Amino acid sequence: METGTENILMEAKGVKPTSNRILVARAMLSAIHPVSLTELETMLMTMDKSSIFRVLNLFVEHHIVHAIEDGSGTLKYEICDSQECSIADMHTHFYCEKCHKTFCFKTIQIPEIDLPEGFSMNSVNYVVKGICPKCAAKE
Amino acid sequence: METGTENILMEAKGVKPTSNRILVARAMLSAIHPVSLTELETMLMTMDKSSIFRVLNLFVEHHIVHAIEDGSGTLKYEICDSQECSIADMHTHFYCEKCHKTFCFKTIQIPEIDLPEGFSMNSVNYVVKGICPKCAAKE
DNA sequence: GTTCTTGCAAAATATTTGCAAGACG
DNA sequence: CGTCTTGCAAATATTTTGCAAGAAC
Numbered sequence: 357m358e359t360g361t362e363n364i365l366m367e368a369k370g371v372k373p374t375s376n377r378i379l380v381a382r383a384m385l386s387a388i389h390p391v392s393l394t395e396l397e398t399m400l401m402t403m404d405k406s407s408i409f410r411v412l413n414l415f416v417e418h419h420i421v422h423a424i425e426d427g428s429g430t431l432k433y434e435i436c437d438s439q440e441c442s443i444a445d446m447h448t449h450f451y452c453e454k455c456h457k458t459f460c461f462k463t464i465q466i467p468e469i470d471l472p473e474g475f476s477m478n479s480v481n482y483v484v485k486g487i488c489p490k491c492a493a494k495e
Numbered sequence: 496m497e498t499g500t501e502n503i504l505m506e507a508k509g510v511k512p513t514s515n516r517i518l519v520a521r522a523m524l525s526a527i528h529p530v531s532l533t534e535l536e537t538m539l540m541t542m543d544k545s546s547i548f549r550v551l552n553l554f555v556e557h558h559i560v561h562a563i564e565d566g567s568g569t570l571k572y573e574i575c576d577s578q579e580c581s582i583a584d585m586h587t588h589f590y591c592e593k594c595h596k597t598f599c600f601k602t603i604q605i606p607e608i609d610l611p612e613g614f615s616m617n618s619v620n621y622v623v624k625g626i627c628p629k630c631a632a633k634e
Numbered sequence: 635g636t637t638c639t640t641g642c643a644a645a646a647t648a649t650t651t652g653c654a655a656g657a658c659g
Numbered sequence: 660c661g662t663c664t665t666g667c668a669a670a671t672a673t674t675t676t677g678c679a680a681g682a683a684c
Contacts, residue, residue, distance in 0.1 A: 374657090374664065393648075404666045409650075411664095425564035427620060429674070430648065448608055453617065467606030469621075474628030475589055475598075481566060481622045482608075489613030513639065513683090532673080543641045548674075568649075569673070 361385070365435075369418040376403055380411045381420075381435065390424050390432035390449070390458050426451040426458045426483050434460065448482045454491035500524070504574075508557040515542055519550045520559075520574065529563050529571035529588070529597050565590040565597045565622050573599065587621045593630035 362381035363373040371377065383399045384391060393412065397405045412433055415421040424432040426449055437447075446466050450459040466482040501520035502512040510516065522538045523530060532551065536544045551572055554560040563571040565588055576586075585605050589598040605621040 372663085376665075406650080406667080407665055413650095423566070425566050425620070425622070427562070427564050429570075431568075450610070450614055459614075461608075461611065464608050466621075467608065469587055469600075469603050469606065469623070471589070471623065471625075472600065474631060475623075475625060476631060477623050477625040478592065479624045481564070481620065481624070482605075483564070483620045484608070484610065484614075484616050485618045485620070486610075486614060486616040492613060492615060511638085511683095515640075545642080545675080546640055549640085552675095 365420060366418075369420050371414060371418050371420065376407055377411050377414075379403060380408060380415070384421065384433065384435045390426070390434040390460065392428075392430045392432050394430065396433075422446065422479070424449055424458065424483070425481055427485050428456055428458065432458050437462070446480055446482075448484065450488065451483055451485045452488035452491055453485055454487055454494075457488065459488065504559060505557075508559050510553060510557050510559065515546055516550050516553075518542060519547060519554070523560065523572065523574045529565070529573040529599065531567075531569045531571050533569065535572075561585065561618070563588055563597065563622070564620055566624050567595055567597065571597050576601070585619055585621075587623065589627065590622055590624045591627035591630055592624055593626055593633075596627065598627065 360378070360382075362378050362385070365381065366373040366377060379400055379402070380396065383396055387395075387399075391399075393405065393409055396408050396412075397403075400408060412421065412423075416423050416433075419436060421433045421435050424434060426432055428451060448461045448464045448466055450461060451457075452459070466480050468480075471477060499517070499521075501517050501524070504520065505512040505516060518539055518541070519535065522535055526534075526538075530538075532544065532548055535547050535551075536542075539547060551560065551562075555562050555572075558575060560572045560574050563573060565571055567590060587600045587603045587605055589600060590596075591598070605619050607619075610616060
């Protein structure tokens with residue numbers, strides 16, 4: 357398999373780019389919306405769900421992907437934009453309660469807050485729930 | 496059963512205060528942290544889980560409680576502070592990745608963002624994940 | 635009686651782990 | 660050989676629904 361963007365990403369984060377991991381990374385890069393484990397399972401017929409699950413967890417640990425709780429009940433995953441994958445890099449998400457799709461507002465950064473004394477932050481989730489333009493038009 | 500704060504809350508939102516609903520509301524009011532369905536099931540031995548589930552959903556629909564996705568994998572519920580239960584009323588939450596507890600930062604309002612054209616907002620979730628003071632001290 | 639609410643059971647969905655076989659170096 | 664990765668199977672956990680009995684009005 358060729359060396360692509362995925363491999364560079366993984367190596368930079370200290371993750372060995374196995375063929376399965378490359379498959380997962382590519383599938384996520386090709387997706388428009390953040391994807392769930394089940395969606396990835398459908399996209400990657402050759403891989404077992406548990407393998408995808410383990411790759412995703414590895415990616416989350418190594419800050420290669422974000423896990424997003426969008427309130428749909430199922431966790432969504434998304435490749436980090438930048439090499440950093442820092443909090444400043446995280447953007448807001450929108451979950452449409454009608455069509456059940458999750459949108460990325462890549463241009464809208466998560467506004468930061470001051471945490472009370474003693475709390476330390478690893479990540480933030482900012483999710484707006486409501487109705488997307490398409491579904492609003494259908495009414 | 497006596498008429499309490501719970502009943503007023505429910506009636507104001509157009510929900511008939513049945514005894515089970517009062518039980519759920521009281522349990523939630525007595526809790527410090529936001530509670531999960533399973534926690535409520537433990538607190539309310541007399542009620543069936545599905546009944547609690549349905550009460551919670553009813554409450555969420557009628558804006559009596561907020562549903563919070565804290566990244567623990569299980570949904571948490573919390574009684575709305577104000578009668579409004581509007582977006583301005585929502586506060587931020589903190590999930591400790593060590594002790595797996597969810598904290599309410601009642602004094603820290605969720606910073607608002609401008610949504611792109613066409614999107615309409617029903618609710619917001621702002622959850623910070625990290626380490627709480629107690630767990631940080633243990634290290 | 636009619637409608638709403640509840641409990642029981644079970645289905646549907648999601649997440650997570652054990653273990654042995656295979657890949658890699 | 661030793662370590663890491665993978666697939667299969669199965670266990671857990673969580674959310675959700677069908678249905679009939681019971682309560683409320």
